[in-house]
Amino acid sequence: MDNILSQVFDACRLARELESNLRRANVPTDPHYLLGSCKEIAGAFNEAIHRLLAGNLFSYPSQMLSGEAPGSRLDPGAGEGSSRGTELIVTTGIARRDNGTVTRRVPALRTGNMEMPPDDGYTWRKYGQKDILNSRFPRSYYRCTHRSYYGCEAKKKVQRLDDDPNMFEVIYCGTHTCQTSPTPILIPTLVPSAIGNNINDNDDDGGGGHQQGASPQSASIQLRNWLEGNPRNTRTLLVPQSGAGGSTSRQVGQQPGGRDMDDSVAELADAMFNSASSGSSMDAIFSPRQRSL
DNA sequence: TGGATTTGACCTTC
């Protein structure tokens, strides 16, 4: 365990060094510098994650999983927590089913008098709400905001649990193809050869990964995925802190192991890619010509 | 004014 902590501390140190350098007067804005530094930091965190996973440190209380048959596949990311800012978001259960849906239970996020499911890092648009038989609370239906741009078919259903109103059950359906195109646009230097092979590896099911063909893709999203070490599975979702909550969340990739980055790195990524999150910002991301492709 | 949400109606499946 000491070895793992040492690895984590080392990654944190690298992040602080980068942050320190960026705050100096002679800010090195060169993308290659940022790329190299971020890659080093992400690699350090990845190493820590791999060691943690190798140590089989995770367990899953069965009562936290919904509808999961014994012996079925579980995601190692379950039970992870993340701390960004002052708020700790803890996801308590995830279950993957063979039909491509992922069911996850997350605690309600309190913002004022409202309670809502925490931001899961994707940008969703609500398209329906339905009262469900024998359920006290209605079910809300969301689809990926980027559907119109990428044909992303990812959807989710959110419903508050009858027996525990403080918990939401979130059922994810489909794959976020808006994150998996291999064609970077904004940052030409961030082609896979520049940032490693991970950028193409986040389509693990072969189902909808590259079905968009040459559809446009935000390089910032891809770099963000890579920065946050999401090499294999875009459907393994951390639930990061939600600022204002709601469905207008920011795009944050996630690692299969389920983790949060050092705040310094996350903030750096936020600063670099904050405009990539919503449809309304797409004009800033894609030129009209690019968008028409 | 454009994007997101709400909500009643419609469609699909069992």
Add this chain to the structure above:
DNA sequence: GAAGGTCAAATCCA
């Protein structure tokens, strides 16, 4: 026919 899922017009909001 009932229930879940989706559509789309109306409405809200920044």
